[in-house]
Amino acid sequence: MLELTDITKLFPNGTLALKGVDLTVARRTVHGIVGANGAGKSTLFKIVAGALAPTSGEIRWKGEPADWSSPAAPLAAGISTIYQHIPLVPTLSVLENVFLNDFRGLYARGRLLKRYREMLNRVQYELDPDLRVSELSIGQRQMVAIMHALAHGAELVIMDEPTASLAQGERELVFDTVRRLRDRDDVTFIYCSHFLDEVLSLTDRITVLRDGLVVADEPTAELTEERLVDAMVGKRLASLESLRQRETREDAPALLEVHGLDSPGRVSDVSFTVHEGEIVGLAGLLGSGRSEILHAIFGSDRSAKGSVILRGREIDRSARAAVRSGIALVPEERMRQGLVPDWEIWRNTSLPDLTELSAAGALPTRAREVQRAERAIRDLRIVARSADAPVSSLSGGNAQKVVFAKWLYGNPSVFLLDEPTVGVDVETKAEILELIRRFAREGKGAVVVSSEFEEILAVAHRVLVISRGRIVAERRAAETSEEELLALASGLGAKEGVA
């Protein structure tokens, strides 16, 4: 269906992103592409989508040589790309988004509705066409994006990190749709994800990229997770399972106590305690209220009621009071909530502690700020030209490390971490988890929210399962499993009360 032969891409700055990639995608398959950050995946997709021109090499589409100079050409040929940050129009309805490229002449709602129903039938899904996209969950948006691709007759759909922010249940929904479209509708998929278990369970064939080269290309049936990781990283990584915390910290003095936290429609009656040196995981599906709990603790949710006590002292309900008393929040959407994108690394890292880094508390001392940023770059192994690099130029994992670095050298004693490893490659993920463990070894506390229960189990001492804004169960990490957590979070077997 799609054949790439010896594709290279040399960027004007001298980076050789692709060093001769061959790729053949067969009709009616789901073709997985994996690789660590910087392996060349994004560049490859951009070339296929016509957003970048290859330096050399040939693209053949359905046997014909294709010379795509603009994104419109592959789109017209039937190739549609769904990017990580799905470009839907949030203020328009589902219906309008699905047929966004199809408006010609008058807006014939009746006809569009009819086509929309046919579409729902094809994907076996149900969604009110009049909902605004801004009201949808991320999984629903994903489905809208898929329908949008189908609406203009896509025969090949490229999904770039589609499930990075999906919870388990929604993930299955998207996967079922992909499989159904492959089997019944003759749609071919290229699927790219950091989640190797997903790639293994969904795809028919997997191509592994490393440093701009194809290092493996095999039927999925013949691959295992270990082999994939080996191929991607080129060396063995300790599996997350072996890192599981065996001990508990429940005897240590209480560090953070949360009592009767309540926020209308988001969080109800949440109480728990974090002990010194303890990492508490919040396991919940998307929309369960796990991020909302963090914001309620931090005080950035102004309507939240209840008390938050740090080392015996009650904290006022505002983000400012929380920061002052030593609580740090690493938010989920790092560019939108964590960083000032135009600023250099050093300006970002010093923001929470500006007073301490200033002469007389008022005049920031640049030398000290830069020093701190350079220390963070070394300590966290941030890949950047220098502390002067704007954070908008960093890759996702490195930007996330900068968000951590903001809090690293001040004196927070409790870290609230919302999806700390989302969209980050395997190696960086291990580094970030190790960083969290380091906080704990220093006697600090952490509350970690993650969609990946495997990750929560790997890092946390204790897990609280969240559903509909409540804590529905509590487990020691050593005494539970991913399956049990998933069952509890989806509302199965949640008979046990809250500890």
Next chain:
Amino acid sequence: MSTSATTTTGANGLRARLGAVNTEAFRLHNAGVVYALFVLVVTLVIATAVTGRPPYLSAINTANVFDQATQVGILAVFMTIVLISGNFDLSIGATGALAAGVTLMTLNHASVWVAILVGLGIGTLVGLVNGLLVQIVGINAFIVTLGALTAVRGVLLILTNGESIVTAKTSLNSLVDGPAPLNLRWTSVAVGAIVVAGGLYMIKRTRDLQRPFDLGAAGAVLAGLALVIVGIAAFPTHWPLTKQVWVLFAVTIVAWFVLSYTAVGRRLYAVGGNTEAARLSGIDIARYKIVPFVLNGFAAAVVGILYAGRFEAINPNALSGIELTVLAAAILGGTSLFGGSGSVVKTVVGALILFVLANGFNILNLGANYQPLIQGLVIVGAAAIYVVAGRRASAQKVRTGEIHDLPSSPDEVERQSVGEPTR
């Protein structure tokens, strides 16, 4: 492919960085407005010389331009602060006029200091109401201040019954207006010396920090020297400024210092650049969003009082439309309308451009009818240059490897962590 700047790793990188020159301060997207003023002034100097008119850069004419630019300049400095915080204020003209009216009315019954205090209080109050409506109630700043623009003017009309207010007292005029000449020769020598010292200090510091040689600092040294030499050779000992111009100088210097060198300034840029990130970093957002409005109302009152002091009268339609000129000055100075970036010094240069333009039309006796057209073109042209030059600058950064446009390869992770010298 690989110039010295591309492969900055290890010892090579260090050498490359020491040898590198930071020309950022002189790039078009940073210094465009200064070039524009320079070109404009040179054009006018040549034009006046060729047509045999009095020299453009005479002491009187330059002092005159500064005086004309003062009201817009003061307002533009504070408008820049509001814009940096991510907001917008249209109400300043009306607020200034109201403050002027109230000041004059009070003056007719009380002492000049009471009158000034009442005027400033009114302006500050309008700013506070704007700020509270925008930040606490959450109405869009454009709508709030558009409403304020009309309503505040309405208050003035009610108070004055639509008629002009005059005062017979001269105390306000003698306090806020009148000549305050500057000995420009020795001032420029002193300022030049300070600039040279500052530039030398910056050069030393960039060397100590092992940063690329900053051409901006070198430029400061040269500019300072030039200022000293030209000052001695050509500048007048009597530069007939007015008191009002000194107000512009003072607010510009204070605002520039606060924005560039204090924690307050940094937080203001953070709040405008990414409100959510600033909030989660523990910054009191409400304060940094409301205070600029309050300052802006205060500044509008100051300008209103200067206006009232100069004319000893106020017409209820005074200062109408000045907010658009003020915004034009801020835009010429490269201030972002989306918050998070802007410079008050460049804004003042922007205001000077507008008034040099107007003054040039007068001096060269070109029809005043052409002036608005030219002004409009200059504003849009300036914005176009900022956008295009800014885009080209970031493209160049990608080319020279200053920005990792692509996520770096795992291989590079290794190289950097091993090769980077530890300090």
